[in-house]
Amino acid sequence: MALSKPQLYRDLAEQLAALLANEANRVANAANAAALIYHGLPDLNWAGFYFREGAELVLGPFQGKPACVRIPVGKGVCGIAAARAAGALVPDVRRFSGHIGCDPTSRSELVVPLIEAGTVSGVLDLDSPVPARFDEDDRIGCQWFGRGVRRSPPPVFGHFARWNPLVGDAILMIRTI
Numbered sequence: 001m002a003l004s005k006p007q008l009y010r011d012l013a014e015q016l017a018a019l020l021a022n023e024a025n026r027v028a029n030a031a032n033a034a035a036l037i038y039h040g041l042p043d044l045n046w047a048g049f050y051f052r053e054g055a056e057l058v059l060g061p062f063q064g065k066p067a068c069v070r071i072p073v074g075k076g077v078c079g080i081a082a083a084r085a086a087g088a089l090v091p092d093v094r095r096f097s098g099h100i101g102c103d104p105t106s107r108s109e110l111v112v113p114l115i116e117a118g119t120v121s122g123v124l125d126l127d128s129p130v131p132a133r134f135d136e137d138d139r140i141g142c143q144w145f146g147r148g149v150r151r152s153p154p155p156v157f158g159h160f161a162r163w164n165p166l167v168g169d170a171i172l173m174i175r176t177i
């Protein structure tokens with residue numbers, strides 16, 4: 001019997017914790033996390049990290065096709081998630097004008113910010129060739145993945161508001177952490 005989505009994320013989070021144990025190097029940990037996520041979750045065509053350098057996000061370890069290297073904070077799905085310190089979900093990237101396309105086969109996207117000491121240090125980005133591939137279970141599961149590749153211990157997460165459409169564009173859903 002197939003695992004439920006939360007159970008799949010729990011299993012992958014345990015595997016990730018084992019992979020990252022005793023290793024503090026962020027690049028090594030992000031590389032293993034991207035590989036685990038890409039091969040462990042169904043229907044992905046890209047999984048990886050961007051790390052913040054000033055006003056930009058810079059490409060980090062990933063699995064999938066080559067991607068754009070620098071994204072201004074505030075631009076694209078990744079930059080909006082970083083600027084707002086919020087999860088960003090795009091059910092159909094073809095209907096969100098702000099989407100930065102790297103692989104034309106991508107149809108939906110989920111971005112989760114990495115937050116260290118109260119500031120966004122990067123994002124975890126997942127792309128899928130399947131429209132509306134991601135939901136709330138994915139966002140929560142991905143936050144656990146993100147915790148492993150930050151330099152500092154995770155903060156405690158509280159309750160979350162519901163997904164809200166970004167003002168002016170109902171196709172990008174934002175959920176504040």
Ligand code: SME
Nearest residue numbers: 067076077078099100102
């Ligand atoms: N689609 C992203 C850009 C990164 S790629 O998907 C790997 C965005 O709009 O920010």
